[in-house]
Amino acid sequence: MKLKTFRKGGIHPAPSKLTSGMPIVEIGVSSEIRLELAESIGVPARCIVKPGQSVSAGEMIAEAAAFVSAPVHSPVAGTVKRIEKLRDPQGFWREAVVIATEHIETAVDEAEEALSPRTQDEVDALTPKEIIDIVGNAGVVGLGGATFPTRVKLSIPEGKKAEVVILNGAECEPFLTCDEVLMCGYPDRIVAGCRLIMKAVGVDRAIIGIEANKPQAIAAFRRLLKGCDDISVQPLKMKYPQGGEKQLIYALTGKEVPEGGLPVDAGAVVDNVATAYAVYDAIYNRKPLTQRVVTVTGPHLKKPGNYLVKIGTTISSIIEAAGGLPEDTGKVIAGGPMMGKAMSRLDAPTTKAISGILVLPESMSKRRSEEPCIRCAKCVSVCPMGLEPYQMMNLSIAKRFEDITKLHVMSCLECGSCSYVCPSHRPLLDYIRYAKQEIRKMPKK
């Protein structure tokens, strides 16, 4: 079958999927769980527990504080120790709840026992509204990295109509394999989650887009979906950023999301495969989102792998489980190398946003020195959004933010392709981000 892809721009970084095909390994529960309240974009959740209070596994400890907000649940049974400000991986202070785990050894089993799964009949009886509410209360957020509350995504705005559900299994970021192992291991649950999403948004068609470098995952879905005509699997060309929401919609449906619009404007609802899995868990197993698969990887890491991690485990203990930081570590990144954020401190807790922990050696950590722009136009030709990064950088240096707005800077998805290809090693994306940040601060006209 012909591979589909997006039309303009894109780059081909080396995939470096070191942990491809490695099984999901569960790591031990730590004695202390730290849960940030701002687990999704939008408004941080409102804490509903008090210090000293005991909580059970899966109990909600903070409720959604607004429409765009997601509740937080305790992954373990234990006692609330403190509610305080903690530093996140970038060192910013965030409101957090610290829970002391009881029975560290048995914590996992307890969590399993507490649940009484819904039967298929019960699930079938759920209305779309009920599905959305359950998903919302389970704290499910987009697990691709943006952590957009899934409840909001499933609530189609008045006057708009979704036509197709797209499951994002592209995983175009180098190094990351967390979606791949999930797709190979639990295609049935992902498909079940997908059907629930389809029911919630009221469409009868879904496409699962998977980059062609994951043939096992594609085969697993093909086997499972033989004879089904509601969900199809579409292999995609290996090209970054294939998993960008707008790029994926274009590749799979040929429709472009209008500038400044939402996917639903192109008739699509896009969810990550891991999110579909979480939806499945929330509906069938009544399990809130309290754990996720994290790819811990790096060229010099002793035991790279795909680890099942409780949200709230400290990053350093996850790295410890993967063999500890190598001697020559220069940079630790939350997420993939193209869009992930470098961390300044490893004592911070895991959040729902962290899909990978990438440990880069010193030799790969430093940027090379900047040289003058030679106007080679490589940044223009790789930009998947059809922007002119070199121009935006120049204007950003000159602080001409009004003019940058005219170049549609807000359409930039920050994929980093421009900085990646620049032969002069110019920090194009740094300046574009700076411009976006300043423009957001400007008063709206």
Place this chain on the structure above:
Amino acid sequence: MGVISTTILVIGGIGVLAAIVLYFVAKKFYVYENPKIAEIEELLPGANCGGCGMSGCHAFAKACAETDSLDGFNCTGAGKDIMEKISVIVGLEAKAGIRRVAVMKCNGGCSERQIVNNYDGVTSCAMEGALYQGETDCNYGCLGRGDCVASCIFDALHIDSESGIAVVDHEKCVGCGKCVKTCPRGLLELVPVIDDKPIVWVTCMNHDKGALAMKECTISCIGCGKCKRVCEHGAVDVEDFVAHINPELCVGCGECEAACPRGSITHIGDLIPTKKEAES
């Protein structure tokens, strides 16, 4: 001969014609401008610093020429007697403007604040501050990338080569406030210079709890409140673990500076002895 005279005639004719056209165009599009505006603008420094709150020196001159009262008008960049001179021109009463200077509320150089990671990116406080905590553990201190230095048009700010943080040259500072708007961490503050009174201020903005603040920097304000207790004039406030001195109430005795266990209060000018000291 014929060629030369023709050339002279043609070129001269074009010149005369152009002059006539220009004359009429200039007449037609002449805009009357109050001559006072030009007169005032002569006096102004012409740096367009914006310290007066207007978009530039011309706008300020225009506003002065057209206003009914000079209350609230002040050119920070041109020295004390500028407003007097302007008042003579426009024939209105004017109060002598208050001079302001910017003070830097972080003094934690690299010997006081330990660098715990390396920033590798564009030299810009705004970008570094938006990305993460900065190279030290203090989330509030000077990043030292010089955004304020770049914003200052009077050459009154520089990054100290030893400590790596921004330092204000109070002699050169005219108090236009550009740096105050620029600093992403809000470390600069404009304080009035009243006669010979010294300026006393707290050189820390660390809002972390005392124990943490202590670890993060050796000269951080821990919010202990000693300064507040020794101040007889109620000029010191401690809020969110940071002391702040109200320049309006401060008399410049320097008691708080002496009392501070952390060395995070400093001053410029000669301290005025308190009554007690004067008696003894």
Place this chain on the structure above:
Amino acid sequence: MENKLTVSLSPHLHSHNSISRSMWNVIIALIPALAVAIWTFGVDALWVIAVSVCACMLTEWLIERFMFHRPCTLMNGSAIITGLLLAFNLPSILPWWMVVVGAVVAIGIGKMSFGGLGCNIWNPALVGRVFLLISFPAAMTTWPAGVSSGLVHMSGASGADATTGATLLATLNESNGEIGMSSVDFMDMAIGHMNGSLGEVGSIAILIGLVYMLITKVITWHIPVSMIGSAALFSWAFGGNPLLDVFAGGLLLGAVFMATDYVTSPMTKAGQLIYGFMIGFITIVIRRYGSYPEGVSFAILLMNSFTPIINRYCHPTLFGRRRK
């Protein structure tokens, strides 16, 4: 942990592409044409190339060292390319001091006066060449004797007793079309056995360079193809012989190595097509109606001047703005 973590904004990977890599790839692409030049014109060619490259590098080094006080950037190869391209645009018997003057103008005025690499408006090598062409028109159009003009030998046209040769285009230009197309030896033209500037004679060698640059993704096809295509089109429209116009003279050299210069060509694909198209058109207009037999240099410099305005009006299509 002992060592400090590095924190920077994403992306954390880089393609390992660099200015010097691109530049050295261009230099490799120039080697076939260089070889043909030496084969056709002998040691003279080598001498001109050596003088030109050395003078360019020296000028750049002196200016960076003593005027800009910047670290040396010689090794990124851009001065070498300028030197090579300048030499490729000169006749092989040009006095050495003229070559030096051309090199100093190319680097000093054409490039460094604008601020160095990436800042210049016009292609530096062409600035040097045109400066020489206007200052020393006779020397710049004196071609070595004993090299075939590309015409099939006719009695008297280029006899062995002639002290200087002539280029194909010049001969045609002067003859007002009296010499028919039948007398052109296309085989000589293709392998470089004809008279002209150093680099423009070996058409096949230049095309090999083009293929190399396309494979290594140093350039895209847009500028060379649109430029050659439009030159052929207008040559045909004005009643010329498209093959002759494309393969004789400097059009190929210009299309492959000069017009594609990163700094002075437009940024977008549409802009590059317009730019190439206009260069082809202007070249043919100068060749047909101008007094110069050759117009590529002027055409490229003219369109270099238009590059900023092309960049201003040609933007890539924004994602989400395409008409269905």
